[in-house]
Amino acid sequence: MNKTRKVLFSIITGACLVSLTACGSADSSKRQPTTQQEQTTETTTTVEAKEDKAAPEVTETNDSSTEAPESTENNTLVVYFSRTGNTEKIAEYLMDITNADSYxxxxxxxYTDEDIEYNNDSCRANQEQNDKTVRPEIANPIDSIDSYDTIFLGYPIWWGQEPRIIDTFLESYDFSEKTVVPFCTSGSSGIETSEKNIGELINIGNQLEGRRFPAGASKDEVKEWYDTLNLNK
Ligand SMILES: Cc1cc2nc3c(=O)[nH]c(=O)nc-3n(C[C@H](O)[C@H](O)[C@H](O)COP(=O)(O)O)c2cc1C
Incomplete structure (x- = not known):
């Protein structure tokens, strides 16, 4: 599908899906790549673990974005998985900054709340993280990422690593000619182990150094990092 048709497809598909997702969590429905026009009003729940085993801190945030994008025609895609909204917030800042499409x-x-109850050794997330071969199925796989050159890839850190569903995504497409820029949120853990895992898992044309953000990082912080990537030069 060429770029123009893809964006049109995204707008139509996204417009249908926004009505389905407006009240949902970050993991509540099937979504296809969307463009910035579809970013409207979103309510997210923020959960931050102070330490790996610490009780999560829950914060409700309401964000109403009224900024109109200048253009959606670019070669950047912001892909993210976010169960409790922290990574989603950073992804939204990135989308604003880059005018990128999103997936x-x-x-x-x-993932239910019980599934991510990490103090419970047998919860789904912990079991998956304990087994590097697990590949949770993606509800809404995209047909292709061919029309994008640069992929920002966002996820929460789960037990020091990327959630296994990120590996499912990575193994589903060809990144050998793509620039991939990981970013994550966590209570305190860094991004390094997940970056290494990603680099070892698949062949990436150009994997740029990623960045870990705390929950609640500001748009300015994200912009500051983005500028250091020199992607427009
Ligand atoms: C199963 C699970 C494991 C986690 N493991 C870690 C960890 O190893 N280190 C850390 O700093 N935070 C850890 N956290 C906290 C999350 O990384 C943090 O809350 C993140 O911002 C959640 O992102 P999300 O809201 O986009 O899902 C974990 C959270 C869950 C649910």
Missing amino acids: VIDAAVP
Whole structure:
């Protein structure tokens, strides 16, 4: 599909889906790549673990974005998985900054609150993170990422690593001629292990150094990082 048709397709598909997702969590429905026009009003729940085993801190945030994008015609795609909204917020800042299209990875079997209860050794997320071969199915796989040159890839850190569903995404497409820029949110852990995992898992044309953000990082912080990437030069 050429770029123009893809964007049109995204707008039509996204417009239908926004009405379905307006009240949902970050992992609540099937979504296809969307453009910035579809970013409207979103309510997110923010969960931050102070330490790996610490009790999560929950914050409700309401964000109403009224900024109109200048253009959606670019070669950048912001892909992210976010269960409790922290990574989604950073992704939204990135979309604003880059005017990029977006693709939200949703699990075919959504992660419930019990699934991510990390103090429970046998919760789904912990079991998946303990097994590097697990590939949770994606509910809404995109046909192709061919029309994008640069992929920002966002995720929460789960037990020091990328959630296994990120590996599902990475193994589903050809990144050998793409620039991939990881970013993550976490309570305190860094991005380094997940970056290494990603680099070892698949062949990436150009993997740029990623960045970890705390929950609640500002748009200015994201912009500052983005500028250091020199992607427009
Ligand atoms: C199963 C699970 C494991 C986690 N493991 C870590 C961890 O190893 N290190 C850390 O700093 N935070 C950890 N966290 C906290 C999340 O990384 C953090 O809350 C993140 O911002 C959530 O992103 P999201 O809101 O986009 O889902 C974990 C959270 C869950 C649910």
